Amino acid sequence: MIHQNISMIVAMAQNGAIGKNNDLLFHLPGDLKRFKNITSGHAIIMGRKTLLSLPKWPLPNRRHIVITSDPNIQFEGCETVNSIEAALEKVKDEAEAFVIGGGTIYEQFYPICAKIYLTKVHRDFEADTFLRVLNEKDWDEESREDLQDEKNNFKYSYINLIRK
Template sequence: MKKIPVAIYVAVADNGVIGRDGDMPWKLSTDLKRFKAMTMGKPMVMGRKTLDTFGGRTLPGRPHVVVTRNAHLDVGGVETVSSLQAGIERAHALAEESGAEEIAVIGGGEIYRQAIEIADILYVTHVEAEIADGDTFFPAIDSAVFENGEELVVPVGEKDTYPTRFVTYRRR
């Protein structure tokens, strides 16, 4: 069985905030377009609250594996599992079936806290802002574990609320 890398995709403010009131506390159209392009065709592992932010639908072109305690969750196009480990295993099988070269872990906070222990790559959109009233956070990135790779500075786009830096980190 071929090792398929596990990648975390996250947008995080300077103070670690990734969410507020069940949503992202910013509008970043530029980043959402990059997210779509980078995750297309890849199985995505997420928590139920992250799925909820999609407004009762799934994102097209990507299998969804949702970690939930609710064994009766029934959303079309979504597979449910009871743990991150089971989610990664299912996503691995889906990636092998489809030829996808990566598993995308896309949130939320608790899923990220667990996944950062096993992730091979972090695709981080650093949102150049301090979000005062955030309620969901991303764990600190340990430079002894992850090496800062490519970096792209992204000025505020027409439909963006903040400038960003897109950084790829790889496990050392």
């Protein structure tokens, strides 16, 4: 069942890579600003490792929902749940909630999310975490902005996808 208020936001290389050693693969200041603008004022859903990878948390002006299998763990400024179903229950009244990672959390939410805010970098990266479930046949492109990062010398795109 698709949850109309659940969106994923992810930065991904063309080979599906999204992370390495619990960190981002590339530093795109514009993408970080986009992430902040899109998610600000909303709930963000993530796994424990994604929370711990943030340089500082909780992120301002966002409700943090952390999924962890350890029922005894709590994180200051965050709501902790032990299942996707519990996370969905927490955000059922939100207009839009954002899944921000990591790889396993993306895979579990993929079948039920209605929208993806994708930053796609047009080159391959070495990684240990991939978003392998993304099938562009499942989606219509709502908008696209193609950009060039001068510092890193690669092209990337902001692509908003709506489930077909």
